[in-house]
Structures are given as C-alpha cells and as structure tokens.
Amino acid sequence: MGEKSNLITSTQKIIHQALDNLGYDEGMYELIKEPLRVLKVRIPVEMDDGSTKVFTGYRAQHNDAAGPTKGGIRFHPDVTEDEVVALSMWMTLKAGIVDIPYGGGKGGVICDPRVMSTRELEGVARGYVRAVSQIVGPTKDIPAPDVYTNAQVMAWMMDEYSVKNSDDPFQFITGKPISVGGSKGRETATAMGAVICVEQAMEKRGIPIEEARVVVQGFGNAGSYISKMLYDKGAKIVGISRSSRALYNPEGIDIDYVLDNREKVDLADHMAVSVLSNEELLELDCDVLIPAAIANQVTELNAERIKADIICEAANGPTTEEATRILTEKGALIIPDVLASAGGVTVSYFEWVQNKQGFYWEEDEIQELLEKKMKSAFDTIYDLHEARNMDMRLAAYTVGIKRTSEAVRFRGWA
Numbered sequence: 001m002g003e004k005s006n007l008i009t010s011t012q013k014i015i016h017q018a019l020d021n022l023g024y025d026e027g028m029y030e031l032i033k034e035p036l037r038v039l040k041v042r043i044p045v046e047m048d049d050g051s052t053k054v055f056t057g058y059r060a061q062h063n064d065a066a067g068p069t070k071g072g073i074r075f076h077p078d079v080t081e082d083e084v085v086a087l088s089m090w091m092t093l094k095a096g097i098v099d100i101p102y103g104g105g106k107g108g109v110i111c112d113p114r115v116m117s118t119r120e121l122e123g124v125a126r127g128y129v130r131a132v133s134q135i136v137g138p139t140k141d142i143p144a145p146d147v148y149t150n151a152q153v154m155a156w157m158m159d160e161y162s163v164k165n166s167d168d169p170f171q172f173i174t175g176k177p178i179s180v181g182g183s184k185g186r187e188t189a190t191a192m193g194a195v196i197c198v199e200q201a202m203e204k205r206g207i208p209i210e211e212a213r214v215v216v217q218g219f220g221n222a223g224s225y226i227s228k229m230l231y232d233k234g235a236k237i238v239g240i241s242r243s244s245r246a247l248y249n250p251e252g253i254d255i256d257y258v259l260d261n262r263e264k265v266d267l268a269d270h271m272a273v274s275v276l277s278n279e280e281l282l283e284l285d286c287d288v289l290i291p292a293a294i295a296n297q298v299t300e301l302n303a304e305r306i307k308a309d310i311i312c313e314a315a316n317g318p319t320t321e322e323a324t325r326i327l328t329e330k331g332a333l334i335i336p337d338v339l340a341s342a343g344g345v346t347v348s349y350f351e352w353v354q355n356k357q358g359f360y361w362e363e364d365e366i367q368e369l370l371e372k373k374m375k376s377a378f379d380t381i382y383d384l385h386e387a388r389n390m391d392m393r394l395a396a397y398t399v400g401i402k403r404t405s406e407a408v409r410f411r412g413w414a
C-alpha cells in the first residue's frame with residue numbers, strides 16, 4: 001500500500017475513533033468511511049503542437065447528508081484517486097468544524113500546469129467541467145481552487161458550466177475573480193484562517209508574536225499570504241520555500257521584498273543566509289512551523305528533528321499519523337489541517353451565499369464573519385483536547401464529523 005493510501009487508512013482510523021467518541025455504532029462508520037461517489041474521467045485536450053493528450057481526472061463526493069458537497073480541484077502531476085478520496089473526507093470535517101451546511105467533495109487532474117501553456121490549461125479546465133458535469137452543480141457539488149488552480153481557472157470552469165446552464169452559473173463554483181461573482185476576501189481566506197489559529201495557539205503557549213520565529217513551507221496562495229500577514233504582525237519569517245528550494249535567514253526575511261520581486265528573482269536567494277532543500281527547511285530552529293504546500297511532509301523520518309513548538313497545518317495532510325504521535329509526545333501543539341485550512345471553504349461558503357442572494361458584502365464584513373467562525377472553531381477543539389486529553393487531530397475530527405453524522409442519522413441513512 002502506497003503513502004497516499006495511508007492518507008485514507010489513517011483518516012478512517014481517526015474518523016472511527018471520533019464516531020466512537022460521539023457514541024455512534026459500526027453502521028455509521030460503515031457509511032462514512034468512504035465517499036458516496038467517486039468519478040474517474042478522461043479529458044482529451046488539443047495541445048499547442050496539434051497533438052491530442054488525454055488527461056485523467058477525479059471527483060470524489062464524500063457525503064451529502066448535510067448539504068451539497070464542496071471542495072477544491074487540484075491540478076498536479078502526483079494526483080491519485082486515493083489522495084482525492086482522502087481530501088474529500090477532510091472537506092466533510094472542515095465543513096463540520098466551521099459549521100457550514102456542506103459535505104465534503106474534492107477533485108483533481110493529473111497534469112503539470114508549470115509546463116503547460118495558458119491555452120492548454122484552459123483546455124484541461126473546460127474539459128474537466130464537461131467530464132464531471134453530470135454530478136456537479138450549485139445544489140449538488142460546488143468546486144473551488146486548490147493546488148495549482150486559481151481564480152482564472154475557476155472563471156474558465158464557471159464559463160464552461162454556463163454553456164449548458166445559463167441560469168445563475170456563478171453559484172456553480174467559488175474562488176472566482178470578483179468581476180464574475182467572486183467574494184472579497186476569498187483569495188486571502190485560507191491564510192487568514194491559519195493566521196487566526198496561529199495567534200490563538202501562540203496565546204496558549206505564551207509566545208508573543210513579535211518574538212516568534214516562523215518557517216513557512218510553500219509560497220503559493222496559502223503560504224505567501226500567511227507569510228505576509230504574520231510578517232505584518234511583527235513575526236520574524238526565518239524560512240520560506242517553493243517546490244524547488246528554500247531560503248533561511250535567522251534575522252528574518254523581508255517578505256515585502258520577496259512578494260514585490262517574486263517574478264524577477266524567484267525566491268530572492270540573495271536575501272538568505274543559506275539556500276536549503278524543502279526537507280532541511282522543516283527542521284530549522286523556529287517557534288512555529290507552517291507546512292503550506294503538499295501532503296506527507298512531516299513523517300516518522302523527520303518528526304524527531306522538528307523543533308517548532310507550534311505546527312500549523314495550512315496544507316492538507318502534511319503530517320503523517322506516526323509523526324503526529326511523535327510530535328504530540330514531544331509536547332508540540334499541532335493545529336490540524338481540517339481546522340487550520342478551513343478559512344478557504346468558509347469564505348467559499350460566503351461567496352456561494354452572496355451569489356445566491358445577489359448582494360455582496362464588504363471585505364471587513366467577510367473578515368469579521370471568518371474571524372468569528374475560526375476563533376470559535378479553535379476554542380471548541382482546543383477545549384475538547386484539554387478536557388478529554390485527546391490530541392488536537394482527534395478533537396478536530398470529533399467536532400468535524402458531528403454535523404454530517406447527525407444529518408445521516410436524521411435522514412435514516414445509518
């Protein structure tokens with residue numbers, strides 16, 4: 001069994017424990033341990049050289065008892081069905097944690113946008129929507145951005161959906177550009193949610209933000225805004241990375257400079273005391289480590305050497321089960337992915353609501369609502385972790401699975 005399959009088995013194990021905590025029987029677990037639906041699709045795309053390439057994609061719908069399924073679509077060469085399945089289960093947990101009326105869904109296409117032209121990327125985006133069109137829609141399953149997909153990709157997807165569904169196509173997908181029904185604050189929402197959690201955790205650990213040394217892995221949508229927000233609040237960002245390499249400077253990296261120059265100088269090597277690998281980055285001396293890239297980064301192979309006191313999982317699935325055990329035993333406070341990265345889906349929900357009502361809120365209103373949801377979610381999970389002496393991940397799963405399991409029971413499905 002590969003590493004990705006471990007994503008499913010470890011998720012199932014914790015969901016099982018969470019359902020036990022809530023007093024459910026095996027029947028509930030039998031239903032919830034797997035998605036209700038998984039669709040595999042083939043997407044033919046005409047490439048720039050005139051050839052046709054067929055891409056493989058997936059859409060998993062974990063459970064829609066509590067509402068339509070919801071979750072991002074990732075374009076990445078390492079996408080697998082197992083990964084998409086695990087990601088859809090985590091989306092159910094996120095929706096439960098921030099208390100919004102969705103179940104979990106997730107999609108992915110095996111492709112590498114870094115080596116594709118804009119035209120080819122648009123072909124994959126539109127082809128994916130045509131391929132999954134039977135099972136998605138504003139009342140069934142609402143996609144959103146994830147790794148290597150962004151607002152432009154969401155706009156192409158919405159436009160493709162509008163070809164066959166001309167009524168209110170904005171409600172089909174979230175994370176869109178503002179001019180086509182996007183929400184203010186969605187682009188920064190995942191980062192803002194994670195930063196709110198980091199601040200709450202620092203308070204618990206007595207670390208003043210101005211004294212905090214922070215390492216962030218990944219400098220995309222989540223990682224770059226997290227770095228900028230914490231930098232603006234006075235934290236020292238001592239390490240950052242992209243897939244190719246990482247920068248370290250114990251005196252702190254000028255994040256404004258990196259953001260202003262990222263196209264020109266990539267990750268601004270000259271600002272670093274050392275240029276490292278992504279593996280070395282994770283082991284740097286710091287107070288807060290924020291994996292914000294891909295899954296399976298902190299494992300039993302490096303967990304002992306992780307020095308951070310707080311690990312905030314802005315990425316989905318960055319820490320394995322064994323690594324969670326090692327870090328928890330070492331006394332680290334883990335803010336699990338299903339909590340730390342729930343800001344994105346929260347503001348996606350606000351976007352969907354705004355699309356439905358046709359009235360749009362200001363950014364400060366969105367941020368206020370997001371802050372309220374994230375703070376309340378953090379407090380509920382942290383209090384359960386303390387009161388019942390369970391690790392933060394199990395506490396988060398216990399809170400997160402409640403909404404869907406209750407909906408399943410009320411509907412008589414299990």
Ligand SMILES: NC(=O)C1=CN([C@@H]2O[C@H](COP(=O)(O)OP(=O)(O)OC[C@H]3O[C@@H](n4cnc5c(N)ncnc54)[C@H](O)[C@@H]3O)[C@@H](O)[C@H]2O)C=CC1
Pocket residue numbers: 145146147148149190217218219220221222223241242243244278292293294295314315316317341342344345
């Ligand atoms: N964008 C969103 O709203 C949400 C994103 N997330 C999660 O946050 C994480 C990052 O997503 P985004 O920032 O949206 O993606 P993105 O595509 O904007 O950025 C991904 C970043 O990860 C880096 N990366 C890719 N492969 C890597 C590797 N092998 N080693 C180290 N770094 C690598 C890339 O260089 C890039 O900096 C993912 O796990 C995603 O599922 C979670 C919730 C919502």
Ligand SMILES: O=C(O)CCC(=O)C(=O)O
Pocket residue numbers: 070071072073094142143144145146174175316341342344345346348349
């Ligand atoms: O914004 C959304 O609906 C989903 C975001 C997502 O895919 C995630 O939280 O992993």
